[in-house]
Amino acid sequence: MSDHPPSTQDPLLPGLYIVATPIGNLGDITLRAVDILKRCDGVACEDTRVTGKLLKHLGISKPLWRYDDHSEHRDRARLVESMHHRAVALVSDAGTPLVSDPGFRLINDCRDEGIPVISLPGPCAAITGLTLSGLPNDRFLFAGFLPVKDKARRDVLAGLETIDATLIFYETAPRLLKALAAIGTVLPDREIAVARELTKLHEECRRGLSHGLIAYYEANPPKGEIVLLVGPPGAAHISADDADDLLRDALGSMKTSQAAAAVAKATGLDRKALYVRAMELKGQ
Known part of the structure; x- marks a missing residue:
C-alpha cells in the first residue's frame, strides 16, 4: 500500500463512502473526509441544509441527495443503482453515520449488489x-x-x-x-x-x-x-474532585449544612466529612 494519499484530481472508484462529520467543532473534520467529499460525485445526507452549510464551510460544491430511514424503498434502490457508476458519500447531520441510525439497510443493499462500501473513521x-x-x-x-x-x-x-x-x-x-x-x-x-x-x-x-x-x-x-x-454494577466511586464540584454547586444556593446534606444524599458520602470540606471550600 502506498504511503502517499491519492491526488485530489484522481476520480474515486464507484461505491459508497461512509463519511463521519463533526459533532460540533468543524475543525474535527478529517483530512481524508475532506478529500472524499471533494472527489465524490454526490452526497447522500439526512438534511441538505445542514450538510450544505458544512460543504460551504469547506469550500465544496456537490449535488446533495436527501436520504434517511424514512426514504422510500424506491429512493434507496435508485441510490444503490447509481453507485454502480458513481462515488456517493453518505453523511449524517453530525458524527458517524449509522450510529443510532438504522441506515444499515442501505449498506446491506450495496453488499447484495456487489457495490464496494468504504467507511472512514471520525467523530462519534x-x-x-x-x-x-x-x-x-x-x-x-x-x-x-x-x-x-x-x-x-x-x-x-x-x-x-x-x-x-x-x-x-x-x-x-x-x-x-x-x-x-x-x-x-x-x-x-x-x-x-x-x-x-x-x-x-x-x-x-x-x-x-x-x-x-x-x-x-x-x-x-x-x-x-x-x-x-x-456506570457498571458495583459501588459507585465519587472522586474528591467530583465531590468538590457538587459541593460548590450546592453552596451557590444553600447554607453549608444544607449543601453537605444534599451532596451526602446524592452520593452516599459521609455528611460530616462533606461539611468539613464545604467549610474549607468557602474559605478558599
Whole structure:
C-alpha cells in the first residue's frame, strides 16, 4: 500500500463512502473526509441544509441527495443503482453515520449488489462522551436513545441491569430529567455522567448519582445534545474532585449544612466529612 494519499484530481472508484462529520467543532473534520467529499460525485445526507452549510464551510460544491430511514424503498434502490457508476458519500447531520441510525439497510443493499462500501473513521459523540466521562471504558454498551414512554424507558433499563459494562445512551435536553429519574429507580446507586455540547464552547461533563444530577439540572435546565452514561454494577466511586464540584454547586444556593446534606444524599458520602470540606471550600 502506498504511503502517499491519492491526488485530489484522481476520480474515486464507484461505491459508497461512509463519511463521519463533526459533532460540533468543524475543525474535527478529517483530512481524508475532506478529500472524499471533494472527489465524490454526490452526497447522500439526512438534511441538505445542514450538510450544505458544512460543504460551504469547506469550500465544496456537490449535488446533495436527501436520504434517511424514512426514504422510500424506491429512493434507496435508485441510490444503490447509481453507485454502480458513481462515488456517493453518505453523511449524517453530525458524527458517524449509522450510529443510532438504522441506515444499515442501505449498506446491506450495496453488499447484495456487489457495490464496494468504504467507511472512514471520525467523530462519534458516544465515544467522545465515554472518554470524557472517566467511567470504566474497558467494556461498554451503546444502547441508542431511551424510549419516550416512562414504562418502556424503565423496561429497557431493567433489561440492561445485569450487564457488566458502562451503558451509553443518547438523550435530548427536554427528556433528561425523566431519564435520570428512571435510572435512579431502576439502577439505583449507579454513577451517572451527563456529557453535553461535546466539542462546543459550552462543553460539560457532570458526574454523580441520579438525585444529585436531578437537583442540579432542575436548577440549571440543560441545552444541547446529550450523551448519558451509566456506570457498571458495583459501588459507585465519587472522586474528591467530583465531590468538590457538587459541593460548590450546592453552596451557590444553600447554607453549608444544607449543601453537605444534599451532596451526602446524592452520593452516599459521609455528611460530616462533606461539611468539613464545604467549610474549607468557602474559605478558599
